[in-house]
Amino acid sequence: MKDIAIKRWLRVAALLCCMDNLHATGLRVTDDRGVEVSLPKSPQRIVSLLPSLTETVCELGQCNRLVGVDRYSNHPASVRDLPKAGGGIDPNIEAIVALKPDVVLMATSSRGVQRLEALGLKVLAMESKSSTDAQRVMSKLGQLLEVPDTHRIWRAVDAGVMAAAQSLPPGARSLRVYYEVSAGGFAAGTQSFIGEMMTRLGVQNIVTPDLGPFPRINPEYVVRANPDLIMIGVRNVQGMEHRPGWRGMRALREQRVCVFTAEESDVLVRPGPRMAEAARLMARCIQEKGLK
Template sequence: MNGKLLYYWITCPDVRRESIAFIILLILLTSLSGCSEERGSPEGSLVIKDALNRKVVIERAPERIVSLAPSVTEILFAVGAGDRVVGVTKYCDYPEEAKERAKVGDITHPDIERILSLSPDLVIAHRLNDIEVIKKLDELGIPVIALEERSLEDVMESIELIGKITGCEENATRIVERMRERIKEINESVQRRGVRVMVVVWHDPVWIAGGETFIDDMIKICGGVNVFEDVRGYQIVGYEKMIAKDPEIIIVMRDDETGEIPYEAIMKDERLSSISAVKNGRVYMIDADILSRPSPRLMDGLEELFKIIQEET
């Protein structure tokens, strides 16, 4: 995952219950590049080099799309291709219309038979989906594209790519332009830089967002310094390291299942009481969906992060 493996751990209960060993194994698989595209043969087709380093040929704009990740579903609806989405995972809960689509299982183990029953002409996956499922669908002649976003730039490239694939390129371009404008406005509004920030994506054990993640990008845009920018991707950190880094602000992610548990885990742990953020009551919660899903809604998370960091300066 480099920047995003824990995205699914954060937002999906079943994935959070997967073993840490499995997550660590995935972290080792971070060297592959994101997607690129080029026009190829036959004339008018689109050749995609995806996050699994596979070349996928899209011969025409898809009419029946299955999404295997909540972020992909959000992007598809955002660019205007929601009416062509016929299947999603059980965690695809935004926008509301997505809840009405047929469910094809969870993220790590989607149901191949259920996917096939929907007769898709394109499946858009994430690099964290079961590789065997992707291989099987490919063998059956169904185009599958795997995405991966390590940075905010990657997120915007995924939006543009999905727009291009679906024939909604103008809408995608407008979304990305708005995102760039919001990023520029927020960054230019920063009054003070250098505030030490730590983002906790899971609390037991403590997983943090390190460098080379879009969360790290967001911290920097808002004038903060990620105290774990020297750590690549998402990693478990011990209390000693947290104390040594002494963040001035700690952000924890909140969802419907955990509620305030992550917040209380940080605030009430005596071992962390000497940390500036804890001592001064500067531990905050942000909705996991707008801080961890690589979709246009990251801009909502960016604005919340900006308010927290700049109010504290």
């Protein structure tokens, strides 16, 4: 009996040792730069400087960990009252440091990554251009926040996109569409998450794959392509009809233009948990304007 008790004690001691080692190892997440970020434990104070990352953190049920966000993060409504720490491209370094975050979430393209790291802050840089990117980012944030089964959340998003596609008639497949993402003529290419969604909805993107995910398009390119339907946000639509040659395009002649509100545009251009809602907005546009 004494030997059995000793063996049990040894097993318990070994288990406790393993747990101590696991705790000592902490949490390690590799970001989109290929940089491994090490933390002693899952962060409790987070600054998010990209709206899609903010929305994903909240979709994972961890909004309460956010202590600051960028000026554009506005969903869900609860994040609007959080301290603002500049933008993704022009972060307010002093404001971020003052918030004492355990980790800062930001885009790989942000100019502030190296500056924050030089000040000793932990930075996880992630940026989604495709649907696959968005799924990977959600998985990495789930790992960071120790939220299990992010795949279940993504499956629900994917099912919503599929349902939106199935709501459209076969006639949608003949539509040639131009989607303008932002001012300056930046468009959604076929390799972007928006372009991928257009493909799933069955329409044809006038932007060719060789131009990349979000190319800057010359207005003449659009005139030559003569799309059946144009999708554009209200922030970018001003003066559109005055672009050289645009008034003669079929989409403008027949008023086949969907002008999304600012709130709708936010949904559409953010790769993350609201992509199913984005698909429904695009499907409604196709139904109301493209198939009339």
